[in-house]
Structure formats: structure tokens, C-alpha cells
Amino acid sequence: MKLKLYFLTLFIFLGLDAFWLGWVAPTFYRSRIGHLMAEEVNLLAAGFFYLIFVGGVTVFVVGPGVGGEGMRSVVLRGAWFGLVAYATYDLTNLATLRDWSMTVTMVDMLWGTVLTAATSAVSVWAGRRLL
Numbered sequence: 001m002k003l004k005l006y007f008l009t010l011f012i013f014l015g016l017d018a019f020w021l022g023w024v025a026p027t028f029y030r031s032r033i034g035h036l037m038a039e040e041v042n043l044l045a046a047g048f049f050y051l052i053f054v055g056g057v058t059v060f061v062v063g064p065g066v067g068g069e070g071m072r073s074v075v076l077r078g079a080w081f082g083l084v085a086y087a088t089y090d091l092t093n094l095a096t097l098r099d100w101s102m103t104v105t106m107v108d109m110l111w112g113t114v115l116t117a118a119t120s121a122v123s124v125w126a127g128r129r130l131l
Contacts (some may be wrong), residue, residue: 002058002063004131005058005062005063005066005123005127005131006054006055006058008123008126008127008130008131009054009057009058009062009119009123009127010050010051010054012119012122012123012126013050013053013054013057013115013116013119014050016115016118016119017115020111020115028104028107029104032101032103032104033099033100033101033104035099036097036099036100053085056081056085057078057081057082057116057119057120057123058123060077060081061074061077061078061081061116061120062074062078062120062123062124062127064077065120065123065124065127066124066127066128066131069124071121071124071125074120074121074124075117075120075121076117077120078116078117078118078119078120078121079113079114079116079117079120081116081120082112082113082114082115082116082117083109083112083113083116085112085116086108086109086111086112086113087109087112089108090104090105090108090109091105091109093105
């Protein structure tokens with residue numbers, strides 16, 4: 001069941017993040033940090049991020065949620081997990097890169113928080129019904 005739950009969570013996370021990356025992010029990021037962006041996305045690095053991050057969400061949030069934890073707790077822990085992970089990336093960039101944007105930092109941290117909370121809630125809801 002844990003492997004099925006992982007792939008369910010991965011599918012949901014990728015689906016939600018595809019919306020952000022496909023419609024919102026390109027213009028937003030390019031206008032603020034385009035001069036820092038690579039010409040091509042490193043798909044291997046991105047793939048490893050998704051696999052590792054979703055593993056963390058599954059182990060620390062979705063698994064306990066499917067096991068009977070209340071949905072409020074699932075959403076709050078998902079939000080916290082997302083905030084911590086995205087803050088690690090964004091605040092490190094803000095601290096170490098000369099032209100990193102404070103606006104990008106704040107928006108990206110908010111997106112990571114909302115994305116992970118939503119992924120957690122939908123994954124637990126679906127996991128309880130399907131697995």
C-alpha cells in the first residue's frame with residue numbers, strides 16, 4: 001500500500017505543480033530572475049527533487065493521514081512541510097545569490113505551502129477511498 005500511496009501522491013503533486021509551472025510561473029519567474037535562469041531545465045535534478053520531496057510528503061504527512069489522522073491535521077502538517085522545504089530553497093537563494101528576488105522568495109514559499117497542503121489533503125482523501 002505504501003508504494004501505491006507514494007505514486008498516488010506523486011501523480012497529484014505533479015498535476016497541481018504542472019498548473020503552476022505551465023501557466024503562472026514562466027512569466028513570473030522570467031520577469032524577476034530570468035537573468036539567473038538556465039536556458040534548459042535540468043530534468044534529472046528536477047526529477048530527483050520531485051521523487052524525494054513526494055517521498056517526504058508521503059512518509060510524514062499522507063501516510064499518517066490515511067492511517068486515521070484528522071484532515072485538519074493533514075492540511076496543517078502538509079502546509080508546514082511545504083513551507084519548510086520551499087523556505088530552505090528560497091531563503092538560501094536570498095541569502096547567497098546577489099540578484100535573487102524577495103518577491104520570488106515570498107511567492108514561491110506561499111506556493112510550496114499551498115501546493116503541499118492541497119496535495120496532502122487530496123492524497124489522503126483519495127488514499128482512504130482507493131487503497
